[in-house]
Amino acid sequence: MAELELGLPVKNNHRKLSPTEITKRGIFILLGAVLMAVGLELFLVPNNILDGGIVGISIILSHLTGFKLGLFIFLLNIPFFYLGYKQIGKTFALSTLSGIAVLSVSTTLLHHTPSFTEDLLLATVFGGIILGVGVGLVIRNGGSLDGTEILAILFNKRIPFSVGEMIMFFNLFIFTTAGFVFGWDRAMYSFIAYFIAFKTIDVVIQGLDESKSAWIISDQHKEIGEAILARLGRGVTYLSGEGAYSGDEKKVIFCIITRLEEAKLKAIVEELDDHAFFAVGNINEVKGGRFKKKDIH
Numbered sequence: 001m002a003e004l005e006l007g008l009p010v011k012n013n014h015r016k017l018s019p020t021e022i023t024k025r026g027i028f029i030l031l032g033a034v035l036m037a038v039g040l041e042l043f044l045v046p047n048n049i050l051d052g053g054i055v056g057i058s059i060i061l062s063h064l065t066g067f068k069l070g071l072f073i074f075l076l077n078i079p080f081f082y083l084g085y086k087q088i089g090k091t092f093a094l095s096t097l098s099g100i101a102v103l104s105v106s107t108t109l110l111h112h113t114p115s116f117t118e119d120l121l122l123a124t125v126f127g128g129i130i131l132g133v134g135v136g137l138v139i140r141n142g143g144s145l146d147g148t149e150i151l152a153i154l155f156n157k158r159i160p161f162s163v164g165e166m167i168m169f170f171n172l173f174i175f176t177t178a179g180f181v182f183g184w185d186r187a188m189y190s191f192i193a194y195f196i197a198f199k200t201i202d203v204v205i206q207g208l209d210e211s212k213s214a215w216i217i218s219d220q221h222k223e224i225g226e227a228i229l230a231r232l233g234r235g236v237t238y239l240s241g242e243g244a245y246s247g248d249e250k251k252v253i254f255c256i257i258t259r260l261e262e263a264k265l266k267a268i269v270e271e272l273d274d275h276a277f278f279a280v281g282n283i284n285e286v287k288g289g290r291f292k293k294k295d296i297h
Contacts, residue, residue: 025095025141033099035134036145037106039197043127045069046115048182050190051131051197052171053146054080060174060181068111070104080147095143103145120189128193132200140205212262213283216253216269217241218276225253227268232261256283 040051040059048063050056058072077100085093117123138145148167171194179187218224225236239252257265262280269276 025143026098028137028141029095029099029143030102032134032137032141032143033102033145034106035137036131037103037110037134039127039129039131039134040069041107041110042113042116043123043130044190044193047118047120047123047127047189048186049120049124049127049193050174050178050182050186052174052194053148053167055146056171056174056178056190060177063181068108070106070108070111073107074100074104077147083147084144092142092144095138095141096145096147099138099143099145120185124189124193125196128196129200131193132197133204135197136201136204139201211283212257212259213281214253214255214257214262214265215279215281216255216276217250218253218269218273220273220276221251221253224269224272224276227272228253228255228265231268232257232264234261 040055043049044051045059050059054076055073058069058076061067061072062069077096081093081097084096115123116126135145148170175187175191175194178190216224221238225238228234228236234255234257236253236255239254241250241252242248243250255265265280266278269278
């Protein structure tokens with residue numbers, strides 16, 4: 001599964017994980033790998049539906065040769081353990097190695113277990129969801145179950161395409177190949193399963209309570225800021241800005257909200273200044289500062 005676009009890190013001194021944190025991460029990586037194996041062997045593979053990335057290639061090779069899926073998953077990812085160590089770090093490489101080892105063993109053990117369903121739509125939807133949850137848990141805890149992203153990062157330096165574009169081209173090639181091997185209907189179901197898994201990964205990594213950043217420019221910034229604090233319980237920060245065209249100094253309100261609070265924030269802004277500039281964007285993680293919600297009465 002081509003799960004995530006990874007950037008090249010800058011090596012520096014970093015805090016070592018405590019034994020408790022290492023154990024917690026290890027448990028979730030193992031759980032994620034087992035869940036991915038369940039999604040593959042009990043839903044997708046028995047119905048000739050593919051995942052993307054190295055796993056997708058492994059499914060095709062397993063079908064053509066008769067060898068175990070887990071064997072190909074492990075062997076094809078071996079080069080990426082070394083690349084992951086060089087490009088991302090030792091912790092990432094070890095987490096990836098353990099995750100893929102468990103995935104390989106789990107797919108082998110589950111291979112002869114009867115499929116949960118032969119309905120292609122149910123297999124596609126539930127297989128994609130379970131697979132996405134598994135991969136998301138592994139990514140969230142510092143590992144990976146597929147080497148496609150690392151390969152894309154290396155080629156990104158040499159060809160004029162982004163990492164995301166190269167992963168997309170790679171998976172398009174895999175699904176096209178699946179059309180010749182399994183039939184075009186299975187290739188289309190494979191694409192649906194991949195899309196469902198991709199979206200599920202986002203939910204697992206970001207959480208259901210996704211945070212949003214809000215930017216508001218208004219002459220009534222004080223009134224709006226006080227209303228946000230009193231009626232939403234959210235702290236605000238006032239930033240100084242200057243209009244490029246008019247040259248006027250402006251105050252910019254910045255705050256963090258959840259997606260459930262977006263409609264109420266919009267109502268507050270429109271009530272106090274219906275001409276205010278209002279922009280909202282998604283953010284993946286919030287740490288530090290005074291972003292914790294205060295009690296409102």
